Amino acid sequence: MFGMFRRKPAVNEAERHATATQLQLTWWRFRRHKLAMVSLVVVALFYLIAIGADFLATTDPHATDARTSYIAPQGIHWFDDDGSLRPHVYGIKGVRDLKTFKVVYTIDPSRKVYIEFFGRGYSYSFLGMETDRHLMVLKDPQRGEGIYLLGTDLLGRDLFSRLVVATRVSLTIGLIGVSLSLFLGVLLGGVSAVYGGIVDTVIQRAIEVIRSMPTIPLWLGLAAALPNDWSVMQVYFAITIIISLLAWTDLARVVRGKFLALREEDFVLAAELAGASQGRIIFHHMLPSFASHIIAAVSLALPAMIISETSLSFLGLGLRPPAISWGILLQDAQNIQTLALAPWLLVAAVPVILVILAFNFLGDGLRDAADPYG
Amino acid sequence: MIAFITRRLLLGLFTLFLISVLSFLIIQLPPGDFVDAYIAQLAASGSAVSAAEAEGLRQLYGLGQPFYVQYWKWISRILVGDFGESMEWRRPVTEVIGDRIWLTLLLSFAALVITWGLALPIGIFSAVRQYSFADYAFTLVGFIGIAVPNFLLALIVMYLAFRFFGASVGGLFSAEMALAPWSVEKVWDLIKHLPLPAIILALGGTAQLIRIMRANLLDELRRPYVVTARAKGLSERRTILKYPVRAALNPFASNIAYLFPYLVSGSIIVSIVLGLPTVGPLLVKALIAQDMFLAGTIVLLLGVMTVIGTFISDLVLMWVEPRLRHQMD
Numbered sequence: 001m002f003g004m005f006r007r008k009p010a011v012n013e014a015e016r017h018a019t020a021t022q023l024q025l026t027w028w029r030f031r032r033h034k035l036a037m038v039s040l041v042v043v044a045l046f047y048l049i050a051i052g053a054d055f056l057a058t059t060d061p062h063a064t065d066a067r068t069s070y071i072a073p074q075g076i077h078w079f080d081d082d083g084s085l086r087p088h089v090y091g092i093k094g095v096r097d098l099k100t101f102k103v104v105y106t107i108d109p110s111r112k113v114y115i116e117f118f119g120r121g122y123s124y125s126f127l128g129m130e131t132d133r134h135l136m137v138l139k140d141p142q143r144g145e146g147i148y149l150l151g152t153d154l155l156g157r158d159l160f161s162r163l164v165v166a167t168r169v170s171l172t173i174g175l176i177g178v179s180l181s182l183f184l185g186v187l188l189g190g191v192s193a194v195y196g197g198i199v200d201t202v203i204q205r206a207i208e209v210i211r212s213m214p215t216i217p218l219w220l221g222l223a224a225a226l227p228n229d230w231s232v233m234q235v236y237f238a239i240t241i242i243i244s245l246l247a248w249t250d251l252a253r254v255v256r257g258k259f260l261a262l263r264e265e266d267f268v269l270a271a272e273l274a275g276a277s278q279g280r281i282i283f284h285h286m287l288p289s290f291a292s293h294i295i296a297a298v299s300l301a302l303p304a305m306i307i308s309e310t311s312l313s314f315l316g317l318g319l320r321p322p323a324i325s326w327g328i329l330l331q332d333a334q335n336i337q338t339l340a341l342a343p344w345l346l347v348a349a350v351p352v353i354l355v356i357l358a359f360n361f362l363g364d365g366l367r368d369a370a371d372p373y374g
Numbered sequence: 375m376i377a378f379i380t381r382r383l384l385l386g387l388f389t390l391f392l393i394s395v396l397s398f399l400i401i402q403l404p405p406g407d408f409v410d411a412y413i414a415q416l417a418a419s420g421s422a423v424s425a426a427e428a429e430g431l432r433q434l435y436g437l438g439q440p441f442y443v444q445y446w447k448w449i450s451r452i453l454v455g456d457f458g459e460s461m462e463w464r465r466p467v468t469e470v471i472g473d474r475i476w477l478t479l480l481l482s483f484a485a486l487v488i489t490w491g492l493a494l495p496i497g498i499f500s501a502v503r504q505y506s507f508a509d510y511a512f513t514l515v516g517f518i519g520i521a522v523p524n525f526l527l528a529l530i531v532m533y534l535a536f537r538f539f540g541a542s543v544g545g546l547f548s549a550e551m552a553l554a555p556w557s558v559e560k561v562w563d564l565i566k567h568l569p570l571p572a573i574i575l576a577l578g579g580t581a582q583l584i585r586i587m588r589a590n591l592l593d594e595l596r597r598p599y600v601v602t603a604r605a606k607g608l609s610e611r612r613t614i615l616k617y618p619v620r621a622a623l624n625p626f627a628s629n630i631a632y633l634f635p636y637l638v639s640g641s642i643i644v645s646i647v648l649g650l651p652t653v654g655p656l657l658v659k660a661l662i663a664q665d666m667f668l669a670g671t672i673v674l675l676l677g678v679m680t681v682i683g684t685f686i687s688d689l690v691l692m693w694v695e696p697r698l699r700h701q702m703d
Binding site: 224314336 | 397526639662669673
């Protein structure tokens with residue numbers, strides 16, 4: 001009965017385009033960009049990993065054990081000797097070195113430790129719930145045994161578990177930092193464009209001054225001043241603020257540029273003539289039409305944030321252990337002696353590079369798609 | 375044009391002022407006054423300071439007085455060349471920094487030259503031969519340059535060199551030259567060691583500039599005046615280099631002013647990974663040891679360096695790009 005009133009599905013392409021909203025148009029254009037779509041999936045996967053980090057971790061990322069120092073990456077053996085599907089890893093055994101009389105721990109292929117899916121491991125809280133379920137744990141392991149997918153570090157901590165937990169810290173720092181920058185950028189860029197005159201001049205000069213300063217020494221100086229007795233959380237937020245204080249300038253420039261360009265558009269004039277208030281013109285008419293530009297700028301600003309945090313932590317002036325971030329993991333890989341001994345420590349570089357690439361492609365795709373009428 | 379230079383100069387001076395305030399803030403930030411820290415450090419190394427001497431130090435630095443008074447005392451001593459004393463090294467800051475600031479400048483400048491030298495021709499080439507194999511290859515290298523932060527690149531290059539050539543790639547001098555006084559051989563040694571760190575430092579900026587140059591030039595090449603020039607029988611080289619390239623340089627040019635601070639910034643962290651004798655490793659060590667005069671001075675000197683560098687690159691740009699002068703007036 002109601003069928004006759006329903007609009008026929010997409011009569012023609014042109015009509016569909018004429019009635020679509022700005023964001024719909026952007027999305028349609030974006031979807032055609034293959035590389036950007038792939039990047040979107042990669043970024044989404046990374047954030048999923050960040051959310052489920054503790055669930056994915058196979059061992060407690062903080063648990064140290066001298067026996068498991070620098071164990072090389074171990075694969076999972078999926079099939080048992082009789083060909084049945086029983087995933088397992090090899091155990092470790094201590095062998096006395098006859099020269100030094102020290103006990104050295106190595107992989108023992110004669111001992112199999114079976115993997116249990118959705119088993120119990122260390123407990124953590126997920127969305128406010130206390131739980132100890134993990135994707136993969138070992139069925140009654142002996143001390144020091146674990147699933148060392150990416151090997152272990154000097155203190156015998158499992159690198160894979162540390163890497164997934166680090167993903168959460170590094171990605172959220174980027175996100176929070178970029179939100180702060182976005183707030184400052186939209187506020188100051190908008191104010192600069194709307195008020196013009198002396199306000200505009202002051203803000204523009206300020207942006208030029210900030211951009212012409214060497215940022216790393218300043219970050220380092222400010223970060224070094226954070227008191228030693230601050231908690232991990234306090235340092236985390238302080239570092240985020242320090243990074244975003246110097247990073248809002250690009251966003252402010254984008255916002256101001258768009259504002260100035262849109263102000264000349266006919267639809268803004270039409271809204272003005274129709275008697276719309278300034279607030280309504282800005283938030284109802286102008287903001288939606290450059291929202292996609294802002295999203296693009298944000299996605300291009302995120303990698304810079306992530307690099308900043310990684311660099312600071314890498315130098316030992318950002319987050320501090322026991323916090324785990326990509327920069328902190330890379331700190332262990334800082335000198336060539338360590339790398340020669342345990343090259344797998346460099347694996348923390350892989351997610352950094354992947355995420356930065358993905359955000360760059362994503363940002364490019366978004367920027368191209370942000371001009372749906374172009 | 376005079377107006378433009380004056381404005382740039384004033385802005386540079388203002389930036390310098392802000393950087394000096396920030397540097398002083400960095401010196402001030404650690405809790406407690408730094409004379410306490412200084413005295414504690416002296417006591418730890420075995421020399422006691424009497425109460426009268428401590429009071430003298432406090433007077434000298436104007437401690438207990440408002441921030442601007444302390445800042446004024448600090449900056450006016452700096453203007454006559456007294457940067458204070460490094461607490462960790464127990465020597466004047468200028469002596470500790472020594473050649474390092476010039477090596478930092480040299481490294482950043484070399485990276486700047488490499489960035490320009492590579493980005494311009496590659497950008498032009500990629501645009502003119504769009505979608506050719508070389509264009510794709512350069513795009514790929516460009517993306518690596520953007521995606522791999524330069525300290526990671528340094529780390530990876532160092533590891534690969536060690537793994538496959540058994541060679542250490544760090545440093546700006548060979549071992550026997552590091553402590554030798556300056557001589558022709560030492561300069562030659564430096565020249566041999568400079569390219570690798572400079573390229574590592576330059577890659578990120580180069581990649582970005584290539585992309586900007588390529589995109590700008592592609593826009594220009596589609597314009598009717600290019601067709602006209604071709605139709606009139608201009609040689610291909612002249613058609614491209616004479617007009618579209620110069621037009622495409624304009625937005626490219628405005629980005630260059632921010633390249634130098636970016637490179638100086640990057641040199642710090644690359645130096646630490648590669649163990650280069652620039653101010654980078656010294657700054658981080660000073661900050662970790664809370665050797666604040668040394669740290670503050672390094673931040674200040676780096677700031678001065680970038681401001682001067684940016685000003686010079688502005689002047690160079692105005693010289694090569696006449697339209698910029700009119701645009702800026």
